Amino acid sequence: MPTLLVTGANRGLGLEFASQYSADGWTVIGTAREPDKATELGALDNCATMQLDVADADSVDSFMNALGDRPLDLFISNAGTYGSREVDRGDWRKTLEVNTIAPTMLALRLKPNVMASERKKMAVLTSKMGSMTDNGSGGAIIYRSSKAAVNAAWKSLAIDFEDDGIAVVMLHPGWVQTDMGGPNALIDTKTSVSGMREVIGDLDLNSSGRFLAYDSAEIGW
Numbered sequence: 001m002p003t004l005l006v007t008g009a010n011r012g013l014g015l016e017f018a019s020q021y022s023a024d025g026w027t028v029i030g031t032a033r034e035p036d037k038a039t040e041l042g043a044l045d046n047c048a049t050m051q052l053d054v055a056d057a058d059s060v061d062s063f064m065n066a067l068g069d070r071p072l073d074l075f076i077s078n079a080g081t082y083g084s085r086e087v088d089r090g091d092w093r094k095t096l097e098v099n100t101i102a103p104t105m106l107a108l109r110l111k112p113n114v115m116a117s118e119r120k121k122m123a124v125l126t127s128k129m130g131s132m133t134d135n136g137s138g139g140a141i142i143y144r145s146s147k148a149a150v151n152a153a154w155k156s157l158a159i160d161f162e163d164d165g166i167a168v169v170m171l172h173p174g175w176v177q178t179d180m181g182g183p184n185a186l187i188d189t190k191t192s193v194s195g196m197r198e199v200i201g202d203l204d205l206n207s208s209g210r211f212l213a214y215d216s217a218e219i220g221w
């Protein structure tokens, strides 16, 4: 059975990814900053919980050591943060660390694991809010810039990884009812993740490097 690694899998979209792939019989590795508290994740079939704070270099090193050379058919970089609405220097840096630097550094470090698998796919949860074409309302400078930057980085990864046979996609999950999306969001996690799983299922080297919504719509950069 194929293996999925998904970060931030203790709640929200990450938990739903873990749940749906587990239900399909995949082997799932879900990461959480506090594994002891990730009870819903721990209760899933074929699912191992591993500790990972993506913004903590020591945690990333320990995680990589524990993972070893296990092949990963699919790496989903899901963990993310909204950051503050006010433009605060320290918070901007922290948000860039979680939303931009960590997903990209992890992808680079996980490349051998993904190359060793059969399916060889990577996906990052970014956001339409990182689209400059779509930005008609301004604001959210910290979040928008962190997602625009991760798009730029992962577009390069898509090109750089092509010769290694790894296909890469940048995903907008929609506006989803999670702690981040809030109760007024338009869709639930099941709808969002089912759609993104279809996009990931269709992903191959020919479609690598695109910025796609959960309903397969292409998003302008």
Ligand SMILES: NC(=O)c1ccc[n+]([C@@H]2O[C@H](COP(=O)([O-])OP(=O)(O)OC[C@H]3O[C@@H](n4cnc5c(N)ncnc54)[C@H](OP(=O)(O)O)[C@@H]3O)[C@@H](O)[C@H]2O)c1
Pocket: 007, 008, 009, 010, 011, 012, 013, 014, 032, 033, 034, 052, 053, 054, 055, 056, 078, 079, 080, 081, 082, 098, 125, 126, 127, 128, 172, 173, 174, 175, 176, 177, 178, 179, 180, 181, 182, 185
């Ligand atoms: N919901 C939406 O409407 C929406 C829209 C567009 C894009 N997205 C993106 O989709 C992804 C998932 O969002 P969500 O709505 O599921 O958010 P969420 O409910 O707030 O969950 C965020 C997840 O990220 C984890 N996380 C945060 N900082 C971390 C760190 N330093 N290291 C490891 N894990 C960390 C959280 O872990 P803890 O529980 O330990 O905090 C949690 O598991 C994010 O990248 C988000 O930007 C969401």
